[in-house]
Amino acid sequence: MAHHIPEDGTLLPLMEEFYTIQGEGYNTGKAAYFIRLGGCDVGCHWCDVKESWDAELHPLTSSDDIAAKADTFPGKAVVVTGGEPLIYNLDYLTKQLQDRGILTFIETSGAYPLSGSWDWICLSPKKFKAPRPDITPFANELKVIVFNKSDFEWAEKYAEMVGPNCKLYLQPEWSKASTVTPLIIEYVMANPKWEISLQTHKFLNIP
Numbered sequence: 001m002a003h004h005i006p007e008d009g010t011l012l013p014l015m016e017e018f019y020t021i022q023g024e025g026y027n028t029g030k031a032a033y034f035i036r037l038g039g040c041d042v043g044c045h046w047c048d049v050k051e052s053w054d055a056e057l058h059p060l061t062s063s064d065d066i067a068a069k070a071d072t073f074p075g076k077a078v079v080v081t082g083g084e085p086l087i088y089n090l091d092y093l094t095k096q097l098q099d100r101g102i103l104t105f106i107e108t109s110g111a112y113p114l115s116g117s118w119d120w121i122c123l124s125p126k127k128f129k130a131p132r133p134d135i136t137p138f139a140n141e142l143k144v145i146v147f148n149k150s151d152f153e154w155a156e157k158y159a160e161m162v163g164p165n166c167k168l169y170l171q172p173e174w175s176k177a178s179t180v181t182p183l184i185i186e187y188v189m190a191n192p193k194w195e196i197s198l199q200t201h202k203f204l205n206i207p
């Protein structure tokens with residue numbers, strides 16, 4: 001049976017939720033509650049959460065309950081991730097969170113229309129299903145995953161599409177880190193508008 005997911009965003013397929021430290025990008029090091037929604041058809045062959053892809057495997061959960069649970073933790077910031085969270089209408093969830101004084105951060109490929117009210121948008125564009133161009137001016141952070149040399153060109157293409165204050169990160173693809181990290185280091189030293197982002201939670205052995 002396919003999920004019937006209401007379009008008003010009051011129910012969302014929740015894979016997992018956990019309180020941890022944001023491991024990547026601009027907000028690295030900050031305590032945050034992660035809300036991981038199921039469902040993604042972008043198809044990155046190196047995706048580190050393939051278990052999220054099939055939305056049917058993840059129970060429809062009340063957005064009110066998700067927001068209430070998020071509010072029980074001392075760190076008043078939430079990272080909505082997935083899967084691809086923008087498959088869903090996130091207006092309702094983010095309103096519930098912001099009404100409680102919780103900061104809303106999103107991790108997205110940008111492949112679906114932007115919904116929700118966000119304090120921080122991390123756009124991580126993918127070649128396998130490119131972002132919709134209309135999201136790029138709203139990105140606070142561009143985080144390009146580097147799997148091979150060709151990803152630097154892809155990164156520069158998106159750097160031209162984001163706004164002037166957008167932070168620019170290059171993050172090694174985890175399985176290729178030993179070969180691509182030296183390339184990123186060299187690239188950032190030569191092109192210092194970019195910074196390196198590491199998946200620090202994987203070094204810290206935390207979720």
Ligand SMILES: C[S@@+](CC[C@H](N)C(=O)[O-])C[C@H]1O[C@@H](n2cnc3c(N)ncnc32)[C@H](O)[C@@H]1O
Pocket residue numbers: 040046047048049081082083084085107108109110123124143145171172173174175199
């Ligand atoms: C699992 S994705 C979920 C959110 C959204 N679908 C996206 O791709 O932005 C969360 C973040 O992890 C990054 N990521 C996924 N697999 C990775 C890997 N193998 N190595 C490095 N970063 C990875 C993504 O690019 C994204 O920035």
Ligand SMILES: Nc1nc2[nH]cc(C(=O)O)c2c(=O)[nH]1
Pocket residue numbers: 020021022023024049081082107201206207
């Ligand atoms: N600690 C931690 N930081 C993260 N930043 C982005 C993540 C994600 O999977 O979206 C992630 C994650 O899974 N864990």
Ligand code: SF4
Pocket residue numbers: 040041042043044047048049050052082083084109126
């Ligand atoms: S877009 Fe995100 S969740 Fe989807 S396959 Fe790529 S990294 Fe994984």
Ligand SMILES: [Mg+2]
Pocket residue numbers: 048049
């Ligand atoms: Mg992750």
